[in-house]
Amino acid sequence: MRKLVEKEIVVATHNAGKVREINELLAPYGLIAKSAAEHGLPEPEENGTTFEENALTKAKAAMLATGLPALSDDSGLVVDALDGQPGVYTADWAEKEDGSGRDFSMAMQKVEDALLAKGATLPEQRTGRFVATLCLIWPDSHVEYFRGEAEGQLIWPPRGELGFGYDPVFLPNGHERTFGEMTSEEKHGWDGTPEDEGLSHRTRAFALFARQCLSK
Numbered sequence: 175m176r177k178l179v180e181k182e183i184v185v186a187t188h189n190a191g192k193v194r195e196i197n198e199l200l201a202p203y204g205l206i207a208k209s210a211a212e213h214g215l216p217e218p219e220e221n222g223t224t225f226e227e228n229a230l231t232k233a234k235a236a237m238l239a240t241g242l243p244a245l246s247d248d249s250g251l252v253v254d255a256l257d258g259q260p261g262v263y264t265a266d267w268a269e270k271e272d273g274s275g276r277d278f279s280m281a282m283q284k285v286e287d288a289l290l291a292k293g294a295t296l297p298e299q300r301t302g303r304f305v306a307t308l309c310l311i312w313p314d315s316h317v318e319y320f321r322g323e324a325e326g327q328l329i330w331p332p333r334g335e336l337g338f339g340y341d342p343v344f345l346p347n348g349h350e351r352t353f354g355e356m357t358s359e360e361k362h363g364w365d366g367t368p369e370d371e372g373l374s375h376r377t378r379a380f381a382l383f384a385r386q387c388l389s390k
C-alpha cells in the first residue's frame with residue numbers, strides 16, 4: 175500500500191456536494207486539493223458498469239490533464255427491492271429529459287415510484303445503501319481503491335434541506351434523521367482518527383484512504 179507523499183492533489187469530480195465533503199475530510203491533512211472544475215477540466219464520460227471503473231475513468235482523466243495525483247469518487251444508491259438500481263446510474267436517474275441538467279426531486283420521486291410498483295411499502299422492504307468508491311491514481315499510474323458503504327432505508331416523503339442528491343430520502347440505520355436533516359459533521363460521523371470508521375459511505379471510504387495513504 176503506497177503512502178501519498180505529494181503535497182498537492184486534484185479532486186477529480188465536478189459534483190459540488192462531493193467536492194465540499196471531500197475538502198472537509200481532507201482539511202486536517204494540510205494537502206492542497208483543487209477540484210477538476212477549478213482546474214478547468216472537462217467532465218469525462220462515465221460508461222463503466224461498476225463504481226470502480228467509473229472512479230478510475232475520472233481519476234485517470236484528471237491525473238493525465240494535470241500531472242498531479244488524482245482522487246475521484248464514484249458513488250450511488252443501491253436499493254435492494256430494485257435489484258440494486260439505480261446503482262452506477264444514480265446520477266443518470268436525475269438527468270432531465272430536455273438535457274438541461276439534473277433534478278434530484280424528480281430522481282427521488284422515480285425511486286419512490288419504482289418502490290411502490292414493487293409493492294415495497296414496509297420499512298423492511300425499503301432497505302438499501304449508499305456506496306462510494308474512491309480511486310487514487312498517481313502520475314506513474316499506480317492505483318488504489320477504497321470502498322465505503324452506509325446501510326439504511328428509503329423513506330417518503332423526502333426530509334431535510336441539507337446535504338445533496340438523494341440525501342433527503344436516505345435514513346441511515348440507527349438514526350432518526352435522514353442525511354438531508356444532518357449537518358455535514360453529523361453525516362460524516364467521524365472523529366478523524368484511524369480507529370473510527372465514520373457514518374456516511376464517502377467518509378467510510380475516506381477513512382480507509384486516510385488510514386492507508388495519509389499522515390497528519
Ligand code: IMP
Nearest residue numbers: 247248249250251264265338339340341
Ligand atoms: P457519480 O458518482 O458522479 O456517478 O454520481 C453519483 C450520484 O449519486 C450523485 O449524483 C448523487 O446524486 C448520488 N450520491 C452520491 N453520494 C451521495 C450522497 O452522499 N448523498 C446523496 N446523494 C449521493
